[in-house]
Amino acid sequence: MSAAAGPTRGDARWWHPVAGLDELIGPGPWPLRLLGQDLVLWRSLGGLQAFDDRCPHRGARLSLGRVVDDQLQCAYHGWCFDSAGACRSVPALPGFVPPTGHAVAAWQVATAHGLIWLARDPLQPAPPACEGVPQRRVVCGPYTVETSAPRVVENFLDTSHFAFVHEGWLGDAGHPEVPAYAVDHTADGRPLIPHYRAWQPRASASSDQGAWVDYRYEVLSPYTALLQKQPEGGGVADAYTAFACPLDEDRTRVWFLQYTSDTATPDAELQAFQDSIFGQDRPVLESQRPQRLPISGGELHSAADRLSAAYRRWLQLQVVGFGVC
Numbered sequence: 001m002s003a004a005a006g007p008t009r010g011d012a013r014w015w016h017p018v019a020g021l022d023e024l025i026g027p028g029p030w031p032l033r034l035l036g037q038d039l040v041l042w043r044s045l046g047g048l049q050a051f052d053d054r055c056p057h058r059g060a061r062l063s064l065g066r067v068v069d070d071q072l073q074c075a076y077h078g079w080c081f082d083s084a085g086a087c088r089s090v091p092a093l094p095g096f097v098p099p100t101g102h103a104v105a106a107w108q109v110a111t112a113h114g115l116i117w118l119a120r121d122p123l124q125p126a127p128p129a130c131e132g133v134p135q136r137r138v139v140c141g142p143y144t145v146e147t148s149a150p151r152v153v154e155n156f157l158d159t160s161h162f163a164f165v166h167e168g169w170l171g172d173a174g175h176p177e178v179p180a181y182a183v184d185h186t187a188d189g190r191p192l193i194p195h196y197r198a199w200q201p202r203a204s205a206s207s208d209q210g211a212w213v214d215y216r217y218e219v220l221s222p223y224t225a226l227l228q229k230q231p232e233g234g235g236v237a238d239a240y241t242a243f244a245c246p247l248d249e250d251r252t253r254v255w256f257l258q259y260t261s262d263t264a265t266p267d268a269e270l271q272a273f274q275d276s277i278f279g280q281d282r283p284v285l286e287s288q289r290p291q292r293l294p295i296s297g298g299e300l301h302s303a304a305d306r307l308s309a310a311y312r313r314w315l316q317l318q319v320v321g322f323g324v325c
């Protein structure tokens with residue numbers, strides 16, 4: 001699919017993170033980018049609302065407008081839209097009752113994990129849940145990266161780059177080997193690795209020595225994934241989510257949420273650790289060509305890439321069309 005073709009209906013039906021709750025102060029409106037489309041988010045008395053950022057009258061961006069009397073008013077000729085997207089008034093024609101066809105397309109909005117999520121005609125009732133993760137949550141990012149969301153998620157699922165990209169941190173140059181691991185699937189078919197054992201020189205911000213770490217990986221949705229890690233013999237348990245927002249086919253905004261049993265290390269230190277890790281990933285990610293993830297051939301897999309291969313197969317089965325080729 002080309003960038004100009006826009007998202008398929010299927011891609012918009014998954015929940016996508018678009019903004020942090022703490023980014024949204026006041027009524028808005030705020031312009032957003034999702035799946036190659038411009039959207040507008042605003043706050044009505046009933047909560048956050050999201051529309052296509054295009055006025056049905058003359059195509060002006062609604063995010064240039066303002067929130068008046070619990071409606072979003074277009075900046076160009078002042079048409080007003082209620083929280084369902086219905087046009088409620090046309091100021092040039094006082095007394096005119098706009099027909100239902102004068103509406104703007106609305107998206108569904110949800111809040112989860114401290115982020116705002118959008119979907120249109122969603123496949124799932126809610127954004128992905130993260131079962132069994134430690135309670136403390138630290139938001140790392142968002143990072144805007146010049147590649148597709150599936151490239152970002154596949155990198156998050158990829159273990160054989162640790163010894164090279166994260167040498168001395170998540171991997172050891174003396175031990176690049178990937179132990180054999182099994183890929184399993186959730187009841188609804190999403191790929192997961194129940195156990196993956198890795199030697200890590202510095203597995204987390206609070207670790208000061210190497211440890212064998214037990215990983216669990218799970219694909220949550222086309223552009224989101226969860227990993228849980230626990231050093232063998234105890235110690236700090238961590239879980240990370242990659243929540244990727246596909247801005248465009250080749251541009252992605254990603255949050256890494258850390259859930260941790262570490263109650264001592266300050267947020268800023270955990271965030272700085274993640275900044276360092278992602279700073280190591282970024283140049284490689286932005287160098288990959290094509291930027292979209294090839295899911296129907298064109299790249300070589302080794303036996304160490306089983307999870308990546310399973311992720312690509314699953315994207316194919318879901319008929320994901322955005323950010324892949």
Ligand code: FES
Binds near residue numbers: 055059075
């Ligand atoms: S373009 Fe929005 S009111 Fe005319």
Ligand SMILES: [Fe+2]
Binds near residue numbers: 155161165166
């Ligand atoms: Fe990495």
